[in-house]
Amino acid sequence: MSKKKLYLLLSIACATGYIWLIFTYFNNAPNNGIGICIFKHFTTIPCPSCGSTRSVISLLNGDILGSLLWNPFGLILVAIMAISPIWIFYDIIKHKETLFQSYTRAELFLKRKWVALPAILIVLANWAWNIYKGI
Amino acid sequence: MEAQKVDMFIMTNAKFFGSYQINAIRERLLALDDSKWAMISTLQLKDPTTSLIVSLLAGGLGIDRFIIGDTGLGVGKLLTCGGLGIWAIIDWFLIQEATREKNMQKIQQLLF
Numbered sequence: 001m002s003k004k005k006l007y008l009l010l011s012i013a014c015a016t017g018y019i020w021l022i023f024t025y026f027n028n029a030p031n032n033g034i035g036i037c038i039f040k041h042f043t044t045i046p047c048p049s050c051g052s053t054r055s056v057i058s059l060l061n062g063d064i065l066g067s068l069l070w071n072p073f074g075l076i077l078v079a080i081m082a083i084s085p086i087w088i089f090y091d092i093i094k095h096k097e098t099l100f101q102s103y104t105r106a107e108l109f110l111k112r113k114w115v116a117l118p119a120i121l122i123v124l125a126n127w128a129w130n131i132y133k134g135i
Numbered sequence: 136m137e138a139q140k141v142d143m144f145i146m147t148n149a150k151f152f153g154s155y156q157i158n159a160i161r162e163r164l165l166a167l168d169d170s171k172w173a174m175i176s177t178l179q180l181k182d183p184t185t186s187l188i189v190s191l192l193a194g195g196l197g198i199d200r201f202i203i204g205d206t207g208l209g210v211g212k213l214l215t216c217g218g219l220g221i222w223a224i225i226d227w228f229l230i231q232e233a234t235r236e237k238n239m240q241k242i243q244q245l246l247f
Contacts, residue, residue, distance in 0.1 A: 038220035
């Protein structure tokens with residue numbers, strides 16, 4: 001993937017994330033039955049990242065334990081959504097590609113067997129927990 | 136390399152690449168040294184049809200992206216329910232071309 005494409009994609013993803021967050025925050029959507037997850041609509045089983053909107057909103061309300069209980073992946077999303085716009089902005093202003101280099105390095109890191117296997121297990125465990133919770 | 140070998144390679148592997156790339160690959164292969172044939176012929180290429188099937192079945196979890204080696208995008212799709220479902224649907228149409236692009240990158244390391 002090229003640098004330009006990555007930055008564009010990340011920006012679009014972040015913007016969509018913020019719009020979705022604002023929409024749900026003011027409409028109280030997670031609790032009124034509006035679900036966006038297609039996987040859940042088709043199978044009635046929650047997907048590994050179901051509940052992350054509720055997790056982020058709990059965190060915004062200051063409830064860290066609640067957000068962990070909804071879905072720990074929400075915290076990763078918060079970190080990405082908070083850091084990446086600043087990082088992209090910094091790279092554009094300074095004419096650098098630090099984010100792109102870090103992304104490439106992170107990709108290589110995740111492809112190692114001893115990193116990928118535990119990561120897959122964690123995702124599966126979280127998925128099982130999601131189904132158990134009945135999010 | 137011999138034209139016969141190259142044509143055989145092209146015939147068996149044409150489906151892994153975009154039609155606009157085939158000519159360039161053929162020319163590079165013809166100019167290539169014979170010693171690289173073993174490496175070229177044992178190259179592990181991903182089938183675009185397989186990744187389309189995976190994308191249709193498990194695209195919402197990002198598994199299609201993981202399979203073709205786009206780990207970063209795979210994580211992105213996994214953490215966002217397939218990009219709120221929209222990205223997953225867009226990828227049904229993009230994944231085959233993305234797979235061919237990845238295959239091209241793989242063979243390019245040997246060709247150039």
